[in-house]
Amino acid sequence: MSTDTHTSAHPAALPLEEQIILVTGGARGLGAAISRAFLAAGAKVAINYRSSAQAAEDLVALYPDTAVAIQADVRDQDQLKAMAAQAKDRFGRPVTTLVNNALVDFSFNGDARSTAEAISAAELSAQFAGSVLAPVAAIQAVLPGMREAGFGRIINIGTNLFQHPVVPYHDYTATKAALLSLTRTFADDLGPEGINVNMVSGGLLRTTDASAATPEAVFDLIAAGTPLRRVTSPGELADAVLFFASPLSRGVTGQNLIVDGGLVKG
Template structure:
């Protein structure tokens, strides 16, 4: 494996487990030092990053809180002095019917899955602009195209991620900064295993062109590519990594 990100610093939100942990590990293997913001201390991920020979900084930080994000960004600047890659991965996805959802539920989904992008990009774009380069990678989902019941709030945020990605890309390209998204299908993580009925994995796999359930390892390559110099002329895009589920 090449060390294409040698000397770079990557911020990965939600890097304590699941997809975020896999992204942090892969970006470290690619050569980047890693800062992680999550709801709990990401000690397991910290060890993975250090085992890859890179520095790790892990923080408990609510990505929907302006105060927390501001403190986290100050810490990253103090420890690493720069941010080259920002992976906006932290997200929540509880099933809830529109009927049962109250305004607080709706607001929480918007805050964690969308306000976080605003806050993190505001916090780290100045460093990227100063350095004349940067990579922002946002997490959308194939729910943006599939109709899944009990996901009105979640689908709204993940479609919103695509709009945010396209619009911000048009404003920061002149500074050498790209903004892209990836849209995974159903990936087996601790949370999807707990949240979802067990039969959902086989049902979804049967609808994919590639008939097996994805693991986080199936989606890390897309993030590694978007973070690399090879993706320097690609921006505003959403890569669908779902084994052929959405066929958008």
């Protein structure tokens, strides 16, 4: 006989209204869509930004009681720790859900990308710092608070490009593939502590700051190849992020959910 009764020391789930969310790169593009979705659902949200102070403050102005803007470069571990502490000070409880969304200095411009013969160690290292080392450091910054709460949700933002490299962005794609591997290994390591770790992977989104350089012809080509015949919006991907933070996903960890209108299967 099945039962939903939870008998361990860890709560199986927390309603979004009781959660403290930290969204890295949460002031612009996809990050802003994720921040807005959590705020609309009643969660308290720490909106991280590096240089987009005005955009972050504009979001906070819409939700002054439940949002706070916090400046930090996600590549700096000390700044990440300070940000986690600031979020706890602001809301009185530690961060319960971390969304690793920040994308450091990258533009989806296929014409300007480095090709196979030209991609450099410096480009790979720069993306590794922003898309692998930074998410790991962010997780480590919020872990003490999640352990204090006996509950945690970590949601990494990935990409469908390593399954379907419609445009071969070598540095971006390689680092997101590494982040998927870490999603699965961290899920195994942290699961016994009541911390679920998952990834949400979009395709090209219409439209974010990062995809603004993408020609309309590319958007149209991708749309034509999807069962839904359209390009996914930031809001649609944000909905999937909320699912992984909500009680509805309490039994799910180590997974990668692709949200791209059906372009990539599994």
